[in-house]
Amino acid sequence: MRELIDKAKVIALELKQAAEKVVTIKEVDDLRVQFMGREGCLTLLIKELKDLDSLAKREVGPVLNQIRVDATEIFRRLKEDIEKREAEAANMREKGFDVSAYQPKGRPDGTRHIYSKFIEDIEDIFMSMGFSIFDGPEVETDFYNFQALNIPQNHPARDMQDTFWFEKDKKLLRTHTSNVQIHAMQKYGVPIAGVCTGRVYRYEATDATHDCMFTQCEGLLVDKNVSISQLLGTVKKFLQRLFDSKKLKIRVRPGFFPFVEPGLEVDMSCVFCKDGCSVCKKTTWIELMGAGLVHPNVLRAVKVDPEVYSGFAFGVGIERLAMLRYGIDDIRLFHSGRVKFLQQF
Ligand code: FA5
Numbered sequence: 001m002r003e004l005i006d007k008a009k010v011i012a013l014e015l016k017q018a019a020e021k022v023v024t025i026k027e028v029d030d031l032r033v034q035f036m037g038r039e040g041c042l043t044l045l046i047k048e049l050k051d052l053d054s055l056a057k058r059e060v061g062p063v064l065n066q067i068r069v070d071a072t073e074i075f076r077r078l079k080e081d082i083e084k085r086e087a088e089a090a091n092m093r094e095k096g097f098d099v100s101a102y103q104p105k106g107r108p109d110g111t112r113h114i115y116s117k118f119i120e121d122i123e124d125i126f127m128s129m130g131f132s133i134f135d136g137p138e139v140e141t142d143f144y145n146f147q148a149l150n151i152p153q154n155h156p157a158r159d160m161q162d163t164f165w166f167e168k169d170k171k172l173l174r175t176h177t178s179n180v181q182i183h184a185m186q187k188y189g190v191p192i193a194g195v196c197t198g199r200v201y202r203y204e205a206t207d208a209t210h211d212c213m214f215t216q217c218e219g220l221l222v223d224k225n226v227s228i229s230q231l232l233g234t235v236k237k238f239l240q241r242l243f244d245s246k247k248l249k250i251r252v253r254p255g256f257f258p259f260v261e262p263g264l265e266v267d268m269s270c271v272f273c274k275d276g277c278s279v280c281k282k283t284t285w286i287e288l289m290g291a292g293l294v295h296p297n298v299l300r301a302v303k304v305d306p307e308v309y310s311g312f313a314f315g316v317g318i319e320r321l322a323m324l325r326y327g328i329d330d331i332r333l334f335h336s337g338r339v340k341f342l343q344q345f
Contacts, residue, residue, distance in 0.1 A: 001056040004048060005063055011035070011042050012067045019074050028078045035071055042071060114345040115215065115334065118322045119197045122217055125241045129234065131219065132194040136180035138201070139171050144179040148301040149259040157258045162203040173201035176315055177218035178259060181294070184220060185302040190309050191223035197318060208330045215318040222294060222304065222311030228262075231291055231312035235266055239288075243271045243325060251285065260292025260313055271324070279324070286324065289316035 015035055022028055035042045046064050049057055123133055137144075142153075151157050161175035180196040188194075196218045204212055219234070232250065240248045248269055255265035267285040276282035291314035296306035319331045326345070328334075333341045 001052065001060055004045065004052075004060050008042075008045055008060075008064050008067050011045060012070065015042075015071055015074060019078055022078055023082070025079060025082055028075060028082065032075050036068070036075075042068060111342065111345070113342065114322065114326070115318075117345065118325075119215070119217075119318065122197060122238075122242065122318070122321075123195065125238055126195045126219070129237065130193060131221075132192075134180050134184045134194040134196040134220075136174075136177070136183045136196055136198065138174055138199055139166070140174040140179050141171055144182050145172060145174050145176075148182040148298065149178055150295050150297040150301075151258045155258070157256075164201050164203050175202055176200050177216040178313070178315060180218055181220045181259070181298065181313060182302055185222065185299075185304060190304050190311075192311075193221040193223075195219045206332060208332070209320070209323075211319070211331050211334075213335070214331065217316050217318055217321075219314045220294070220311065221313075222299070222309055224309060226293070226310045226312055228264075228293060228312070231264075231293070231314065232266075234312075235289070235291065235314055239268050242321065243268075245271055252291075255290055255292070257290050257292060259295050259298050260290075261295045263290070263292040265289075266291050266314070288320070289314055291315070 015031075018031055018034075022031060032040075034040055037043065042064075046068065049061060049064065052060060127133065145163075146155075146158060147153070163175050164173040166172065177196050177198050177200060180198070184194055184196070185192060197215060199213060200216050201213050204210060206212055221230070221234070232252065236248070236250045239250065240246055248271060250269070251267050252264040253267070255263045257263040265287065266289045268288050270277065270280035270284050270286055272279050273284065276284055280286050291312065294311035294313050299306040299309060299311070319334055322328065322334075323331065
């Protein structure tokens with residue numbers, strides 16, 4: 001009899017300890033089977049009651065019964081707590097659980113992408129010079145990417161920028177940010193001064209300095225009596241600020257772009273050497289951007305009178321600028337997603 005009571009007390013203690021470790025409803029059910037199932041340890045103990053004489057039964061019976069009642073209450077409470085917790089979690093998920101609340105140990109901190117930082121630097125410089133920031137579509141029509149920029153259908157100049165076309169609606173991925181010149185003048189009219197940074201796409205083979213998707217910065221200023229000297233002053237000031245060098249010089253060569261006349265190629269003096277290095281290919285000059293005075297046909301396309309207004313425009317590859325500023329030797333690294341590369345900035 002004494003032995004039965006002791007066994008019952010051990011079982012009660014074991015149940016209490018096991019109950020503290022239970023987390024899911026399934027674990028509660030498994031524990032119930034282990035203790036109170038047909039072959040459960042408490043059930044088997046209670047079965048042993050029938051072998052006792054009536055005096056012993058009267059003494060042991062209430063003890064075992066109390067343990068059975070307590071065990072039933074433990075299982076009921078466990079289930080109730082777990083169900084309540086699960087309902088709360090589901091409720092949180094529905095309300096939009098704040099993922100930032102979860103902070104696993106050792107999570108590496110992210111940083112802003114070099115593109116974002118560099119583009120912000122460029123925009124800051126132009127904003128401080130009084131330029132606005134424009135935006136424009138990357139999926140474009142033939143009109144904005146070519147025709148309004150004085151590049152008619154079948155004109156040989158179209159071969160300068162190999163294009164990705166959409167077959168369905170004859171749209172294209174813009175080949176340059178010059179499309180924004182047209183959108184901006186249509187939207188805001190003239191006089192106007194702004195820059196646009198954004199992605200452009202060209203159907204061309206990639207190498208260390210060419211990509212099929214890259215970023216350009218386009219500048220446009222249209223007003224009365226705009227001259228080439230204002231274009232050169234703007235470009236020089238911008239580059240001096242970007243490369244933090246007051247000594248930086250620029251030079252221009254004739255260049256052909258159908259949307260400017262005259263068209264120019266702008267080079268900047270090498271910021272890495274005085275008498276020739278591998279970056280400037282021993283010339284002390286680095287080829288940088290296209291520029292020029294806005295072609296009268298472009299002004300006409302947006303119903304601006306070229307007899308009254310004139311303007312300048314320029315376009316530069318942002319990756320090429322960043323490669324120079326940070327000493328990056330392969331343009332493809334920018335969107336390679338390589339953590340080691342990104343962590344440097
Ligand atoms: C243009 O795209 C003209 N829209 C620029 C312009 C604007 C001229 C306004 C006149 C007035 P171009 O194709 O040369 O021009 O490209 C301009 C710059 O983009 C280049 O100087 C270079 O820095 C960069 N670039 C061109 N092709 C690539 C390429 N495949 N990968 C990376 N950068 C490139």
